[in-house]
Amino acid sequence: MSGFAWNAAGLLRKVERRQLLTPSADLVRSPGQIRCGVPQWVRAFRLAWRQLRAEPARLVAAIMGVMFATILVLMQLGFRGALFDTATALPQALQAELFLIHPMTMALFRAEPLPRVRGFQALSVPEVEKAVPIYLAQAFWRNPENGTHRAIQLIGFDAEDGAVKIAGLAPLVPLLKRADTVAFDALGRPEYGNIAGVLARKGTLKVQIGSHEVEVVGPVRLGASFGADGNVVMNETTFRRIIPATRASDASVLALRLKPGADPVRVQAELTRLLPPDVTVLTHAQLVQREHEYWDSATPIGVIFVFCSLLGIVVGMVIVYQILFTDIASHLREYATLKAMGFRNSYLSRVVIGEAVILAGLGFIPGTLGSAVLYRYAASATYLTLDLTGQRCAWVFLMILGMCVSAALLTLRKLRQADPAEVF
């Protein structure tokens, strides 16, 4: 051995176990001055990162797997959110404290008619100030540019009553008083024609709805939904002219405006007691919730979105599990050696979980960025409003993190197979 090595070894032996040399001098620290090392979790995570980085191809595959799961879940949740946001856009737009609907009306796009007289009966309750009928139906819109027909949602009401609040409606209220005038939802699908563009140039436009010609006096903004690709807003008279089968004695929804200070819950109970069973009394929140539940449970759409989200999680979990399992298997003897050196299973478990956490972070970020791009594309293609909100991202990150950690926990059994006695 070289003289230098002998001297180095001898120097080390002279130093007490708990006394350390400073980098610049022979000063010896007392035990009380010993700084604590990096916390064990941090050291485990550091080793986890080094393990991942040492196998670039495997790391990329794992990141792609997590990224795929992130995109799939975010897209499904985005569509699901768009479904509920657009489906509840109309009930959200209704401005009243209570609503009367037919008990068989599960969703407003398919509202059953209820006797309008129920609104008059509701007025017998002192707290009820006004009962506003709202008419809903679907008819065929004829595209003025190419003549094609497409179903469109008709919303009929007295705009001056203020029972419906839609963006862009206020300046059109005086114009909608006239018969055979409508306001067109500019956020609908383009298959209805470039109505907004024509309105901008000419101010008005004549179109055909059903077999009736009407004049479009301006745009409003409500948005397409899963139940309707577009909407037109009109007064009650125009509605009945387009849908002649509509009886004046029937309405789709009766919006009840209460007097200031009235308790909606108490009035709801009073009306439920007072009115016959052919009408259901709902608060605004309950009306929105009813619409939400219809799309969530009465149709397969909600189930499909949840199923696809879970599928994304399962696929991601399988990929991460496979990567971690392969990593452990290929380093089993090294882990066994570490156990022989005195590392516990708990430390090695932290390393594996650390790898899972790192993968979750590294896969989530590009997955979210990719989802943002896909959200834009999907929104432009479907005319649905897809919002990549911070809350959604946070929830999805927790799901992805849980997915990766769960995969890691499943691999710990393999880790425990690393028997230090087998290293000999």
Next chain:
Amino acid sequence: MTRTVDVQDLSYAFGTESLRRSVLVDLNLTLEPGEIVLLTGPSGSGKTTLMALIGALRAVQTGSCVVLGRKLNGASERDRVAIRRQIGFVFQDPHLLGCLTAAQNVAMTLEVDAAGSERDRMRRAVAMLQAVGLADYAGARPDQLSGGQRQRVAIARALVRDPGLVLADEPTAALDRQSGAEITRILCELARQRAASVLIVTHDVRILGIADRVLTMEDGRIRPECPSEKDPPRLPVEGHAT
């Protein structure tokens, strides 16, 4: 002075009932502080099992096994882990972590107790690599080192915590003659400096000369064996054959 290793009437068997096979039979072995002992014998003689028991890698079944003053009989897994932290292991294949440099691999041993700062651990690791002649390779990864160099890193890893006992299993088996001799010399010299006992399992007759004692195992028992290359004369019997 407390013996480093004191094994009395140690027996060990694998399997149960009709498949039960005894590997160690009433074995006795002692190791004094600073002593270097070679353990040889044919395959299947129980050398590895004995090493595993002394190294607290397996639980003692029958007999007595005291290592560094701590009884292994009935020791819990937690206790055995604590004992292993005082032992340095050198395996035939070093099994270094490929994602770490040589210095980081050595420093890993010091992370077990989390004693000292990060910088101090690295400094000790580098100093240990200097001692084994790998000062210039502290930043190299295992795949950048030769077999002999990897084994030196393993020796540094085993000794950096100043263990009282070093267990080496065929440390030269995968090395050429020159490298093997160098490795063994480094291991034994550094161990002597630290007054650590060394127990080496080997079939390599070329290194018999460095030992204080040479023990031969056969059929689960220990016989002495002379370290000469040809027709070795019989040495006084070490251990008790029952």
